[in-house]
Amino acid sequence: MSRDLTNSQIDRQNILNNPYALAEVEKATGLSGIPFESRSVLLKEQVAAFFEITPRTVDNYLEKFGEELRQNGYELIRGKRLQQLKLSLVSTFGHEASFVTKTTVLGIFDFRAFLNLSMLIVESERASLLRKAILDIVIDTINQRTGGGTKYINQRDEDFIHAAFIEDNYRKQFTDALKDCVAVGNFKYAVYTDKIYVSIFREKAKQYRQVLKLDARENVRDTFYSEILNLIASFECGIADAITTAFAKKGSRLVYAEVDAIFRQFENQAHWKPLIENARMKMASRDLAFRDAFHLQLREYVTPLQRTEFERFLGEKSKELSERLEEAKDVMKRLKDRK
Numbered sequence: 001m002s003r004d005l006t007n008s009q010i011d012r013q014n015i016l017n018n019p020y021a022l023a024e025v026e027k028a029t030g031l032s033g034i035p036f037e038s039r040s041v042l043l044k045e046q047v048a049a050f051f052e053i054t055p056r057t058v059d060n061y062l063e064k065f066g067e068e069l070r071q072n073g074y075e076l077i078r079g080k081r082l083q084q085l086k087l088s089l090v091s092t093f094g095h096e097a098s099f100v101t102k103t104t105v106l107g108i109f110d111f112r113a114f115l116n117l118s119m120l121i122v123e124s125e126r127a128s129l130l131r132k133a134i135l136d137i138v139i140d141t142i143n144q145r146t147g148g149g150t151k152y153i154n155q156r157d158e159d160f161i162h163a164a165f166i167e168d169n170y171r172k173q174f175t176d177a178l179k180d181c182v183a184v185g186n187f188k189y190a191v192y193t194d195k196i197y198v199s200i201f202r203e204k205a206k207q208y209r210q211v212l213k214l215d216a217r218e219n220v221r222d223t224f225y226s227e228i229l230n231l232i233a234s235f236e237c238g239i240a241d242a243i244t245t246a247f248a249k250k251g252s253r254l255v256y257a258e259v260d261a262i263f264r265q266f267e268n269q270a271h272w273k274p275l276i277e278n279a280r281m282k283m284a285s286r287d288l289a290f291r292d293a294f295h296l297q298l299r300e301y302v303t304p305l306q307r308t309e310f311e312r313f314l315g316e317k318s319k320e321l322s323e324r325l326e327e328a329k330d331v332m333k334r335l336k337d338r339k
Contacts, residue, residue, distance in 0.1 A: 005119040005131050009068065012119045013304030014289045016072050016112055020145060020314050021138040026111055028137060029130070033111075036088050037081075041108040047117065051124040061120055062107070073113035078105045142290065145314045150290045151212065154225045156318035163226035167233040174236035181247035182254050192259065196235045199267040200228070200276055201283050202297035211293050225286060231279045239266055277301070286313075 003011050015021060031050075033040035048055045062069060077085060085106065109117065115134065121127040146153050154160060178188050194204040203211070205220050212223055221229065242262045247254055254262075284298035289305045290313065312318060 003135055005135070006122055010288070010302055010304050012116065015119070015134060015138055016116055017305055017307045018138065018141075018310045019307060020310065021141045022112065022115070024137050024141050025115065025134055028133060031111065031114070034085065034088050034092055036085050036108070039110055041085075041110050042114055044107055044109075047109055047114060051118070051121055051126050053121065053124050057121075057123060058117070061117060065120055069113055069116055072116040073110035074107060074116075076105050076107050082106055142314065152223060153290050153313050154223055156313050157226055158317055158319070159226035163229040163233075164221070167221070167229040167236070170233040170236040170240070174240045177240035177243040181243050182259055184256050184259070192263070195263050196232060196239070199235065199263075200231055201280055201295070203295065211295055212287070212291065225282055227282050228279055231275055234275075235266075239263065242266055
């Protein structure tokens with residue numbers, strides 16, 4: 001999926017909230033600024049010189065995108081902090097820049113704000129080249145930390161194994177209810193599984209496969225995030241109970257229309273709404289950021305990922321599934337030994 005950072009705040013923010021990609025971009029740029037408060041900062045004139053534009057052009061972007069740039073590290077300093085910056089200028093360059101000498105308020109860009117601006121400027125060839133480099137580095141960083149691909153990045157989450165185990169149990173409860181209580185043929189398993197998927201994330205299994213480019217041998221549930229698995233398990237558990245209750249009340253197997261009515265009543269219960277909206281946001285936003293997969297049916301749920309999300313799936317706590325399975329095996333063995 002082609003990314004135009006100048007037009008997408010979500011794509012910009014996903015990069016700026018990714019600490020692992022930012023560290024690699026900072027290394028690649030080799031940009032040196034003014035040491036200030038345990039970081040390196042740049043002045044407007046330095047930024048303008050780097051991008052070969054005028055300070056007035058920088059002012060125009062600050063006026064138009066001020067809230068976004070402030071959120072990502074641009075700030076105005078004054079008073080004692082400004083005096084400290086002036087001292088750092090003298091220490092670094094041996095003199096104080098003429099445009100700083102008499103000013104009482106000064107805008108500074110940290111590296112994050114500098115990158116943010118580079119994603120906005122359309123007048124600069126340097127900014128355009130930097131954007132291309134940023135996108136390449138982000139892709140490389142994610143691939144390196146996930147072992148070469150992101151299709152199963154969901155399995156790096158420490159909650160995945162537990163969610164998958166729980167869902168598998170409720171899946172059996174659901175399919176048993178369909179087998180024992182519903183008169184429809186074997187296609188009922190696929191039909192009613194799709195109904196759950198559509199209720200939660202508006203896609204049938206076939207559509208989901210197309211978005212994630214899964215082949216026929218790959219199990220869609222192996223790619224679900226833990227929150228999605230938990231919500232599917234809740235649906236399976238509740239619908240299975242509703243089906244078996246209706247079956248017991250009727251005294252005979254249910255027909256297609258009766259099961260459809262149970263689904264409609266179940267999915268329209270008010271308490272599902274916030275859970276479903278949260279699941280849609282997680283799936284749509286994570287898949288776009290990590291897998292470059294866009295769920296058209298969930299487009300209004302896409303939001304930038306927070307730093308904690310990148311740490312969760314790319315950081316030290318995230319691990320390959322094989323490592324988690326090995327840990328889980330050790331835990332199960334210890335529990336068995338205690339008995």
